[in-house]
Amino acid sequence: MLVANSRAIRSTYPAELQAVLSVEKAEESRQWISAWDGIAEGATPLYSLPGLAHELGVAEVLVKDESVRSELGSFKALGAPIALVRLILRLFPEADFDPVKMFKGAYTEELRDFTVVSATDGNHGKGLAAAARTVGCKCVIVLHANVSVEREQAIAAYGAEIVRIAGNYDESVEEAARLARENNWQVVSDTSYEGYEAIPRDVMQGYGTVAAEIVEACGGKSDGRAPFTHVFLQGGVGGLAAGISSYFWEIFGTHRPTVVVVEPKQADCLYQSAITGQPAKATGSVDSVMAGLACGETSPLAWRFLLTGADFFMTISDDDAVAAMKTLANGDARDIPIISGESGAAGLAGVAVLSGSAENWKGVGLNGNSRILVISTEGATAPQMYKVLVGESAEDVLTRQRAWPNPKAA
Template sequence: MLIANPHAKRETYPDDLKNIMSIQKANESRAWLSDWSRLNSDGTPLYSLPDLAAELGVADILVKDESERSVLGSFKALGAPIALVRLILRRFPEQCFEARGLLAGEYSAALADFTVISATDGNHGRALAAAAQSVGCRCVIVLHANVSIEREEAIAAYGAEIVRISGNYDESVEEAAALAEKNDWLVVSDTSYDGYEEIPRDVMQGYGTIAAEIIEAAAQRQGSGPAFTHVFLQGGVGGLAAGIASYLWELCGEQRPTFIVVEPEQADCLYQSAIAGKAAKATGSVDSVMAGLACGETSPLAWKFLQPSVDFFMTIQDDEAVSAMRRLAAGSQRDIPLVAGESAVAGLAGLVRVVASNSLSSDLGIDGQSRVLLISTEGATAPGVYAELVGETADSVLSRQKAWSPKA
């Protein structure tokens, strides 16, 4: 399903939004993260996939590969540590902590009794656990029933205490809030709710690093015309989409690209928000193979940015995501093989759906001149699940990737 957003604007980035999230703050976050030992200091690659572009009838497809962001395997490594650092700086102003020093563990003795907690589908919790371990504070992570044992073990490996519940993601969010209140812990969540916006804002601001790297890489390779005309973004609660869209909107103003947000059919909270004209809940089971996007409620803070900037909202089915994973893994003569996890491929699956329909392509203005940007947000964060879905292990794909060289 696809819906055009009647509230989307093409104008200068509004001051009221700039006061919440800005390129300036994104650049500050990027500088703080530049020395964190758990991130790739070179950023992540931006690949062009010319064979896939030819298959889909567009001029170019660019893929930002966040699987190479860090050992944590996903873009979430940019959000949680920045939110934790900014929280500590606000919480203990008298200590005069320095941001880079926090991530280097220089103040671990002073923070040994400080505890943060969060619910997660996997990647945010893993990133928060790693950041807490670096900082030297305690971390508790609440997992719902559909989070795999693989993802639980990956989080626990960074020293986090795991709390399991039998419900879904939204119920795990409620449990984390209840435990925080009971024990005087601090919630570091990537979704906002009434009275809770500072930390989700900081998480989203961290994602601006992705946009900054894309702009820099595109400038180096750009020929005639814009680097990209359309940007397909994952849904979830809306944080990544808001972080990327706000940065590009501020940078490009009225000339911003067309933004399309894609999410699972059964976890359609953003699609439903577009229909309602306000942050809304999903109508389906919220049980999707795209585990990182299996979210039932839109982040109200993210919606402040998405409602005026996203041109189209659409939903896809699980099997479309699996097909997209396999296509990226396969590579081709001119397309490097890529390891893209279940939630990483929503944008590509959405693009494939659109170009298969003349009417949808026309609605979105996608044609042979279009240059499409996709963000592959994670690698094989659950290696067993990845191998089962793709029919090949991530290590095998990576071996082919290392041996690959483009052929004319």
């Protein structure tokens, strides 16, 4: 399903939004986290897929590959670590901690009795656990019933204490808040709620690194117009979409790209928010193969940015996401194979779904001159599940990627 956001505007980036998320703060976060050995040096790849662009009938398809951001396998390596460091700076002002040194583990003795807690579908918790291990504090992660054992083990490998509940993601958020109150721990969540906005803001600010790298790879501001006409962003609670779209909005102003937000049909909280104009809850079961997007409630803070900064909201099926995973994994003589997980492929899945409806394709403004950007937000963060869904292992796809271009296929 697709809905146009009648509240979207094209203006210079509003000052009241810039006071919350800004390019300046994003660049500061980028500088700090570059000192962490938990992420790879340099920018992640931005691939052009001319074969897919020809198939879709557009000028270009660009894919930002976040699978190689770090050993964590996703863009979440940029959010939770920055939020953790900024939280510590706020809570311990008298300690005069240096954020760059914190990312190098210089204050582990001072922080050994400090504990953070968070609910997660997988990637956020893994990022927080990895960062906590580096800075030297304790980390407790609350997992809901639908998080796989494979994802649990990946988080526990970073030293986090795991707490399991029988409910869904939103209930795990409530449990994390309860544990924090009872134990005097600090919640580091990527979703906001009443009275809790500073940390989700910092998480979203960390995602600005992805947007900054994309702008740089495309040649900077150039003539002030975005080098891509459309960007398809994953939904979830809205944090990634808000963090990326706000950066582009500040940089390109009235010439910002058209923003399409994509989420599972059974976790349609942002789609419902677009209809009502207010942060809303999902109408479905929330259970989705797209584990990172299986969220039932919109983040009110993220919605502030999407209310006027996102142009369209749409839902896709689990089958659509799996088909997009296979498209990216297959590649061809013109398109490099890309490892993209269930949530990572959602943006491209949205493009594919729209291409099946001439009315929706035209309604979103897509045509032969369109330049589409999608962000593959994760790789095979659950390798066993990836192999089941795609039909080959991530290692096999990586082997073909390293051998590309294949002279025999040319």
